[in-house]
Amino acid sequence: MATNAKKTADEQAPPRSWYGIVGLGWLIPGGGHFLLKRPGRGALLMGSVLLMFVLGLMMRGYMFQPQRGDLLTTIIYYGGFIGDLASGLPYLLATWMGYAQPDAAGHVHDYGTKFLVAAGLLNILAMVDAYEIAMGKKD
Amino acid sequence: MPKMNLSHFEAALLFALFSSVVLGVITKRTDAERLRYGLRCFAYFMAALIGLGWLMRLGHG
Numbered sequence: 001m002a003t004n005a006k007k008t009a010d011e012q013a014p015p016r017s018w019y020g021i022v023g024l025g026w027l028i029p030g031g032g033h034f035l036l037k038r039p040g041r042g043a044l045l046m047g048s049v050l051l052m053f054v055l056g057l058m059m060r061g062y063m064f065q066p067q068r069g070d071l072l073t074t075i076i077y078y079g080g081f082i083g084d085l086a087s088g089l090p091y092l093l094a095t096w097m098g099y100a101q102p103d104a105a106g107h108v109h110d111y112g113t114k115f116l117v118a119a120g121l122l123n124i125l126a127m128v129d130a131y132e133i134a135m136g137k138k139d
Numbered sequence: 140m141p142k143m144n145l146s147h148f149e150a151a152l153l154f155a156l157f158s159s160v161v162l163g164v165i166t167k168r169t170d171a172e173r174l175r176y177g178l179r180c181f182a183y184f185m186a187a188l189i190g191l192g193w194l195m196r197l198g199h200g
Contacts, residue, residue, distance in 0.1 A: 044160055047160075058143035108144055111147075118157075126164075129164075139168065
């Protein structure tokens with residue numbers, strides 16, 4: 001009886017406020033899942049995004065800066081900047097600590113650039129997942 | 140921070156691995172489904188990597 005009452009109360013619980021969860025998920029990859037008491041999934045997301053970001057740095061990837069030009073240049077540089085920024089604290093720390101690499105030729109640099117952007121994009125997916133859990137659309 | 144040199148294959152393999160983990164974790168509802176989906180994504184990544192690699196090699200002559 002008491003269990004049923006608790007279950008009903010849980011089911012009827014209003015969705016949590018998602019701002020803090022998504023914000024923490026942006027700053028610390030996987031942080032939103034930790035806040036939502038999904039430590040296993042949070043650890044996997046954190047490990048994947050952070051490792052990808054660090055590997056991007058170790059491959060001396062280029063960090064995009066917003067830049068205007070023709071349409072393609074604008075899309076690439078603004079899109080790349082948003083992707084980099086989406087990594088949250090790792091991006092901010094790397095920038096504050098003076099990480100700056102020229103956009104050099106070579107497949108390793110090129111992969112590094114893609115790793116840095118992809119880490120941010122994967123973090124956006126993690127943030128969307130945390131949002132859906134917080135809103136009760138997903139368990 | 141030490142500089143890392145990876146081959147195309149190693150870099151693409153790591154990219155596929157991390158992307159598959161995230162895709163697996165965020166999409167499905169049960170752990171078994173997540174594991175299966177992650178493995179399937181990784182297999183697709185590898186198939187595309189090897190397939191496109193061969194296509195470029197053959198196309199290049």
